Amino acid sequence: MNTGIQIQNISKTYGDVSALRDVSLEISEGELFGIIGPDGAGKSTLFRILATLLLPGSGQISIFGLDVVDDYKQVRSILGYMPGRFSLYQDLTVEENINLFASLFDTTVEEQYELIKEIYSQIEPFKNRRAGQLSGGMKQKLALSCALVHKPKLLILDEPTTGVDPVSRKEFWVMLARLKKWGITMIVSTPYMDEAILCDRVALIQDSRIMKIDKPESIVSEFSDHLFGIKSSNKHQLLIDLRTYEGSKSAFAFGSEVHYTHHNRLDTADLRAYLEKMGHSEIEIYDTKPTIEDCFMDLMQEKNG
Ligand code: ADP
Ligand code: MG
Numbered sequence: 001m002n003t004g005i006q007i008q009n010i011s012k013t014y015g016d017v018s019a020l021r022d023v024s025l026e027i028s029e030g031e032l033f034g035i036i037g038p039d040g041a042g043k044s045t046l047f048r049i050l051a052t053l054l055l056p057g058s059g060q061i062s063i064f065g066l067d068v069v070d071d072y073k074q075v076r077s078i079l080g081y082m083p084g085r086f087s088l089y090q091d092l093t094v095e096e097n098i099n100l101f102a103s104l105f106d107t108t109v110e111e112q113y114e115l116i117k118e119i120y121s122q123i124e125p126f127k128n129r130r131a132g133q134l135s136g137g138m139k140q141k142l143a144l145s146c147a148l149v150h151k152p153k154l155l156i157l158d159e160p161t162t163g164v165d166p167v168s169r170k171e172f173w174v175m176l177a178r179l180k181k182w183g184i185t186m187i188v189s190t191p192y193m194d195e196a197i198l199c200d201r202v203a204l205i206q207d208s209r210i211m212k213i214d215k216p217e218s219i220v221s222e223f224s225d226h227l228f229g230i231k232s233s234n235k236h237q238l239l240i241d242l243r244t245y246e247g248s249k250s251a252f253a254f255g256s257e258v259h260y261t262h263h264n265r266l267d268t269a270d271l272r273a274y275l276e277k278m279g280h281s282e283i284e285i286y287d288t289k290p291t292i293e294d295c296f297m298d299l300m301q302e303k304n305g
Contacts, residue, residue: 003065004029004185005050005154010059012045019045021208022059027187027201029064032180034199035189036296042208043189044084047158050187051081063154077105080152084159087143090132094123097131098146105150112149115182119175120145137168144175148184155179157188161195173198193293204296211299219295225249225261228268229288232280241278245271252297259294 005027012020020042027033035043048054050061052072061068066075081087088097098120102108109116123141126134131142140160147155157176161169173195176186188199196202197216204212212219232238235253242251242260249261268285275283 004031005064005187006060006062007046007050008060008062010046010049010056010061012042012049012054012057018208020049020057023205023208023210024059025203025210025213027185029185030180030183032176032186032188032198032200034196034202035187035205036191036193036196036202037189037205038191040207041205043205044158046205047081047083047156047187047189050156051079051083052076053081077150078153080147080150080155082143082147082155082157082160084162087146088131088139091130093128093130094134094142095127097142098149101146102149107150109149112151115151116145116148118178119148135168136164137171140164140168140172141175144172148179151182153183153185155184155186157186159189159191161190161192169195193296194291196292196296204299206300216292220290220292223290223295223298225290225298226266227288227290227294228260228262228266229254229257229284229286230260230271231257231282231284232275233282234280237278238275238280241275241280245274250298250301252294254293257288259288259297261298 007023007025010020010023023046035046037043045054049056050068052068052075055069063075064078068075089100092100098109102112119141123138123145126138131139134142144160161172164172176188177198179186199216201213201215203210230238230242235256235258239251239253239258242248242258247263249263251258251260272283272285
């Protein structure tokens, strides 16, 4: 059977720390799949198991029909893995890094140039620079080129945009979307909830469990609360005051505003009077549309609360 990636009932503990609890997930061939979750959720543990570097405690994973434990050698030959920050040899140049990765897989940059050129050509002008001297965004481009150089069927990218500036983050996602035309299946983890919207489907993972798996647009359409955007002259105090307002369901800082939901129907005049009494000025209360971040915050709060 060759039906993409099947992750079945995977659990993993480190001593008495549970890193993954009964995680099941299916990913289709060619899909760009996001694993979204905060620090310590279990993302890297799942990726290390997928990359055959760590044995699962229990459960099974099949990657294009290959078993991640029994067939680990074949699995390694079809996957590209970018393990977060330290996948490059800092003392080697750009060119030396990519040649090394190519030679490990018995190929050459020339042979694979078509696939990697869109990305690699952006850093090729710096091919004699040591990897350690590159900017965060350029390092990620080189790391991605290295992970791609043997034309993997599956690309596993562990937090490729963490610590990268916002412009490079956007560029990185554009590059991933372009790679789809090669039919490469991609699993990408990120702590940035807004990046979920760029995936075909996402899994929200928190505290070693999967809370939700769906298309981003379906997750957004399921948000059922009336969402308000609220502003005042003192955003920090506004958040505190909204959280302690009677009937308050949720209040999260969101750029320059606070996103707020209320347990029952909100009387905005009452709320305004309350905020004025608490010393706020320049108060604005308006309806706003939920984003994927609102949905994740809601899901995470629900399970915690
Ligand atoms: P994430 O990548 O989402 O931040 P990890 O998979 O790295 O999550 O970690 C999941 C949990 O497992 C955390 O509680 C973390 O502290 C723990 N953990 C991860 N790696 C190890 C390890 N090698 N030894 C002990 N605990 C670990
Ligand atoms: Mg991690």
